[in-house]
Amino acid sequence: MADAGNFRPQVLLIDLENCPNQLKQLQQNLDNFKQIVICYAQSTAKIPLDWLTSLNQAINNDKLKLIKMPSSGKNAADFGICFFAGTLMAKLSEDTHFVIISNDTDLDHVVELLISQDRTAERVGYKPKKEQAESSELLASKLTEYCVILENRPKGRPAKKETLLNSIKSTLQIEMEVAKSVFDNLLAQNIVILSGTKITYDNQKIQAIAAQ
Structure with missing residues (x-):
């Protein structure tokens, strides 16, 4: 990911379907990113009760969005990430860096489109150690x-x-x-x-x- 210390605004889009462990880093990510969007269709991921107050505040401040897709079809979360990547690109400053957390290489197309519009973007995948x-x-x-x-x-x-x-x-x-x-x-x-x-x-x- 881009260095958070360079003071460039960063946006984080998380595909919770195939990277559920990313929730463990959510509190830290809220400090490093201007906005976080989490897309999912079905998820059993859990968060500590102690986080509820700070996460609720982040949601109220429009810093965190939890997007449950209306259908649970294949790649549903991917379409959500595509939609919000485009929405945020139009809304945020041109120096905003986009980070997509997903193991789905199809989302590389979103990264390429963002780059084609003179934005910086990357997809980061995570696999369990055993995998x-x-x-x-x-x-x-x-x-x-x-x-x-x-x-x-x-x-x-x-x-x-x-x-x-x-x-x-x-x-x-x-x-x-x-x-x-x-x-x-x-x-x-x-x-x-x-x-x-x-x-x-x-x-x-x-x-x-x-x-x-």
């Missing part, structure tokens, strides 16, 4: 699997970034988001070298990873 560990294990497994594929296809390797990404996605049968993570790890470990849009490969590192 993070499982995700890391999956990524390591897919990285090894793709290095085995590269080792077996020395003459049929993708030569450009886009074709490599598509190859990772289709060959490993994974989502593009995971494919990008595999690609980033290939770059980070210098297994592949990106020059412009062209790709070259380090055969020794491919063989070493494939042998794991």
Whole structure:
């Protein structure tokens, strides 16, 4: 997130459906953000009774909005975030920074639209530690699997970034988001070298990873 110490006004939009633990930071966030909007369709999240007075004051001062969507359909909370991001963009000063808390990558489109309107914005995702560990294990497994594929296809390797990404996605049968993570790890470990849009490969590192 942007540094709260730079005195830029910040807006926080929370997708409570997939980031319910964000409520634990609500009191702290009220000190750091000009306005907070929490969107949800169905939620069993709870708050301490000691918070009721301060949260009620924040609501009365229009600093905190709790938006329950009228329907509980798929992505209902996402549409709420989209709506209020646009509303707040029109209402607040141009230097306002938008932070969207959600694990839903579809909301990256909202971030891109805000940026296209000369605003600054970011999406921040959170995963439980157990899920993070499982995700890391999956990524390591897919990285090894793709290095085995590269080792077996020395003459049929993708030569450009886009074709490599598509190859990772289709060959490993994974989502593009995971494919990008595999690609980033290939770059980070210098297994592949990106020059412009062209790709070259380090055969020794491919063989070493494939042998794991």
